[in-house]
Amino acid sequence: MLRGGPPGARNAPSLEQINAEVFTLTYGSIVRQLISDFEDIEEVNKQLEQMGYNMGIRLVDEFLAKAKITRCSSFKDTAEVVAKQALPMFLNVSANVANWSPDQTECSLILTDNPLADFVELPEEHRDLKYCNVLAGVVRGALEMVNMEVECRWVGDMLKGDDCYELRVKLKEHRDEKFPYKDDD
Amino acid sequence: MQKPLAPSPAPGTGPTPAKKPTRRCAEVCLELLCVECVRLFHDKQSGPAAAAALEAIGYRVGQQLVERYTRDKPLLGDTLEIIKFVCKDFWQALFKKQVDNLKTNHRGVYVLQDNGFRWLQRLAGPPPPGAGAGADPGREEAARQLALRYLHLPCGLVRGALGHLGVACTVEADPKQLPSCTFTVRIT
Numbered sequence: 001m002l003r004g005g006p007p008g009a010r011n012a013p014s015l016e017q018i019n020a021e022v023f024t025l026t027y028g029s030i031v032r033q034l035i036s037d038f039e040d041i042e043e044v045n046k047q048l049e050q051m052g053y054n055m056g057i058r059l060v061d062e063f064l065a066k067a068k069i070t071r072c073s074s075f076k077d078t079a080e081v082v083a084k085q086a087l088p089m090f091l092n093v094s095a096n097v098a099n100w101s102p103d104q105t106e107c108s109l110i111l112t113d114n115p116l117a118d119f120v121e122l123p124e125e126h127r128d129l130k131y132c133n134v135l136a137g138v139v140r141g142a143l144e145m146v147n148m149e150v151e152c153r154w155v156g157d158m159l160k161g162d163d164c165y166e167l168r169v170k171l172k173e174h175r176d177e178k179f180p181y182k183d184d185d
Numbered sequence: 186m187q188k189p190l191a192p193s194p195a196p197g198t199g200p201t202p203a204k205k206p207t208r209r210c211a212e213v214c215l216e217l218l219c220v221e222c223v224r225l226f227h228d229k230q231s232g233p234a235a236a237a238a239l240e241a242i243g244y245r246v247g248q249q250l251v252e253r254y255t256r257d258k259p260l261l262g263d264t265l266e267i268i269k270f271v272c273k274d275f276w277q278a279l280f281k282k283q284v285d286n287l288k289t290n291h292r293g294v295y296v297l298q299d300n301g302f303r304w305l306q307r308l309a310g311p312p313p314p315g316a317g318a319g320a321d322p323g324r325e326e327a328a329r330q331l332a333l334r335y336l337h338l339p340c341g342l343v344r345g346a347l348g349h350l351g352v353a354c355t356v357e358a359d360p361k362q363l364p365s366c367t368f369t370v371r372i373t
Contacts (some may be wrong), residue, residue, distance in 0.1 A: 022250065022279060023215045026338075029245040033238050037230070048357050051225055057219040062213050069231040090211045115210055134218075 052137020243341020293372035332360035
């Protein structure tokens with residue numbers, strides 16, 4: 001079970017960078033359009049998550065190509081890689097992994113710096129909007145590509161006055177466990 | 186109290202400090218966001234409605250970006266100077282290059298040509314082996330239609346940018362030969 005060294009030890013290999021402002025503003029504009037076109041906030045939340053899912057399944061390829069990480073076989077390792085390598089690689093921010101459940105199948109990804117939400121204020125009438133839901137989808141999509149089925153839900157949102165963004169990630173199924181991978185085959 | 190949902194340029198009103206080093210992110214994030222956004226709107230709405238939605242998304246962003254880029258800078262002069270600003274500074278900031286060619290009929294129509302439009306690069310794959318020019322018009326037309334879907338947002342960006350600078354117009358894109366593309370601006 002080899003990984004590419006301790007998390008954070010290697011510099012994130014550089015992907016082509018842009019000014020994050022364009023990304024932040026585009027995302028904000030998309031959210032606004034979805035609210036205008038769909039009206040139902042729960043539907044908007046769902047569409048944001050789905051959009052994120054589709055992005056996540058492709059971001060994984062980019063990540064694995066650049067990060068040169070060999071198999072992460074545990075959910076714990078994977079969560080650390082997402083927080084300490086993937087997020088920095090794509091968004092130049094890192095997260096902490098915390099609040100593990102006793103059986104190690106559930107944890108929190110905690111961010112205090114979130115480019116998606118730069119300059120955003122959430123009006124009272126959109127209180128139920130999960131503004132950053134695209135991220136929940138990205139995590140779900142990415143992990144599905146490495147055979148981990150997860151459920152993500154937000155339990156902390158700085159746009160709603162909380163002191164961090166906390167994404168609760170729960171492992172539902174780890175498909176590798178059904179087909180044991182023997183290193184010496 | 187109503188607060189704008191979209192990112193507001195007003196410094197000091199949000200939790201972020203007024204001065205901050207320019208934040209960067211991986212370009213692939215924006216690329217995939219645009220691809221999935223195009224897919225989402227075309228899945229959920231008819232072609233014209235999706236096009237309008239994508240254009241509207243781009244329009245707001247274009248306005249907001251230009252507002253930032255031109256803050257604390259001297260006002261631009263006439264329409265031509267504004268169009269040139271879009272062709273150079275705006276294009277450079279967004280697409281990492283300038284427009285390659287600008288033509289005008291001096292009667293309110295400007296054609297901006299980008300020979301390697303960045304946001305179409307992923308669509309423009311290598312030509313299939315053994316295919317001559319125009320070998321498969323059906324496939325070329327399909328590719329063109331697909332490319333058009335990805336151009337509504339950039340058209341909105343340009344229209345929003347120009348609009349914010351006082352130039353009301355329509356913007357139409359023509360993906361000539363991927364990744365080359367022209368944007369025709371018609372002053373209204």
